[in-house]
Amino acid sequence: MKQHEGHQIKVVAQRTGLSTHVIRVWERRYNAVTPKRTASGRRIYTNTEIDRLLLLKRVIACGYTIGQIAHFDDAKLEEIIRMEEGRYVPTPRHTPQRTEDDPNRISDYMHAALDDVARLDSEALNERLQRASLEFSQVILLERLILPLMEEIGERWRTGSLRVSEEHLATATVQKFIANLKPQISPPTNAPSILYTTPAGDLHALGAEIAAAIAQSEGWRVTYMGPNLPAEEIASTARKKGVRAIGLSVIFPYDHGELVSELTRLQRLLGKGIAMIIGGRGAAPYREELQSKGIIFAATMQELRGYLEQLRQQPPDEEKRTTTSSSDSPDRPALGGTPATHWRGDSDQMLES
Numbered sequence: 001m002k003q004h005e006g007h008q009i010k011v012v013a014q015r016t017g018l019s020t021h022v023i024r025v026w027e028r029r030y031n032a033v034t035p036k037r038t039a040s041g042r043r044i045y046t047n048t049e050i051d052r053l054l055l056l057k058r059v060i061a062c063g064y065t066i067g068q069i070a071h072f073d074d075a076k077l078e079e080i081i082r083m084e085e086g087r088y089v090p091t092p093r094h095t096p097q098r099t100e101d102d103p104n105r106i107s108d109y110m111h112a113a114l115d116d117v118a119r120l121d122s123e124a125l126n127e128r129l130q131r132a133s134l135e136f137s138q139v140i141l142l143e144r145l146i147l148p149l150m151e152e153i154g155e156r157w158r159t160g161s162l163r164v165s166e167e168h169l170a171t172a173t174v175q176k177f178i179a180n181l182k183p184q185i186s187p188p189t190n191a192p193s194i195l196y197t198t199p200a201g202d203l204h205a206l207g208a209e210i211a212a213a214i215a216q217s218e219g220w221r222v223t224y225m226g227p228n229l230p231a232e233e234i235a236s237t238a239r240k241k242g243v244r245a246i247g248l249s250v251i252f253p254y255d256h257g258e259l260v261s262e263l264t265r266l267q268r269l270l271g272k273g274i275a276m277i278i279g280g281r282g283a284a285p286y287r288e289e290l291q292s293k294g295i296i297f298a299a300t301m302q303e304l305r306g307y308l309e310q311l312r313q314q315p316p317d318e319e320k321r322t323t324t325s326s327s328d329s330p331d332r333p334a335l336g337g338t339p340a341t342h343w344r345g346d347s348d349q350m351l352e353s
């Protein structure tokens with residue numbers, strides 16, 4: 001489709017960071033935008049409508065709900081932003097490529113952040129992350145900037161080109177930043193919940209913290225327990241909190257038997273209906289074995305988002321029926337194959353009035 005003819009919803013989702021689901025609901029339930037339709041019924045959006053969606057998203061980030069603001073005209077939305085943000089940076093007209101489509105911007109942030117670390121300037125690093133959070137959606141920020149940044153820092157530390165003090169400062173600053181990340185929209189009361197930690201013996205926390213923040217920005221209610229939790233503690237917390245899934249990051253190089261038996265023990269303790277989603281370099285070598293036991297392995301954060309979306313859509317009843325063939329694994333959601341690649345880049349507060 002040519003630019004001047006308008007944009008399909010997929011493109012609008014990309015440019016606004018809103019999910020196609022949210023965009024449709026804003027139209028159907030709130031008349032927030034009124035896209036034209038093609039002969040076959042496909043929605044077509046103008047640049048002006050994309051600008052309006054961006055404005056709505058910014059006002060919601062200030063704490064409003066879509067139901068409160070959908071009927072306001074653009075001038076009123078801009079006024080709220082001016083008032084709430086204390087300054088006004090106009091939404092770009094005619095929607096040029098969002099910066100998050102531009103890998104050079106990410107790379108600029110990455111280099112600048114590495115400089116902040118080299119200068120041991122945690123304040124500058126924190127401010128840089130704050131600035132990036134205004135520019136990118138949370139998922140992009142976490143997956144394309146924070147994750148590779150920390151991976152790079154870890155690697156430099158391992159190879160000796162970065163000092164332990166620099167790694168510590170970067171880790172502490174990033175951990176604090178992630179802990180303070182608010183969901184762009186608060187999840188509805190019926191949002192599925194997930195508990196995040198690392199297995200007993202694994203002190204590496206960052207993978208779990210980043211995965212937890214990603215689940216949160218996907219509209220899950222997240223309880224982050226810190227690292228290094230024995231199976232019994234994980235299972236009893238999971239039951240108390242009534243979670244739908246356990247997310248584990250495994251970095252420590254456990255020996256084979258140790259990890260697999262700890263995870264299957266946890267699986268037994270959890271019983272039916274609670275999915276286990278594992279990720280991290282320490283678990284990667286056992287991917288197939290874990291999957292054969294009905295434990296989900298996510299190789300990337302994008303895969304993680306896909307599995308979370310599948311779980312969200314799978315009603316608990318169906319969950320109990322779709323079991324794996326493994327005889328020693330309790331009934332649990334059987335997820336596998338290619339995970340859904342779409343995701344709800346925003347969360348369900350976007351859908352509430």
Ligand code: B12
Pocket residue numbers: 147150151153154155156157158167171201202203204205206207208210211248249250251252253277278279280281282298299300301304
């Ligand atoms: C910081 C650090 C520590 C800190 C952790 C502090 C903290 N609060 O987290 C401390 C000092 C505790 C530590 C201790 C040890 N560490 Co250490 N540590 C590191 C270091 C430098 C950075 C780790 C990090 O945070 N990286 C950034 C995050 C974002 O990356 P990541 O954790 O590797 O996760 C990546 C993937 O695994 C994946 N991922 C992680 N979780 C998830 C979850 C999901 C769902 C998905 C999809 C993906 C995913 O995404 C990330 C990006 O690709 C790495 C070196 C490195 N190159 O990474 C070593 C490293 C992880 N440590 C290692 C080791 C061996 C140890 C020790 C045994 C060292 C020792 N001899 O005492 C102890 C073990 C302690 C324990 N019982 O856990 C090894 C692990 C080797 C392996 N797994 O094959 C590494 C790789 C260093 C090395 N030797 O090569 N460590």
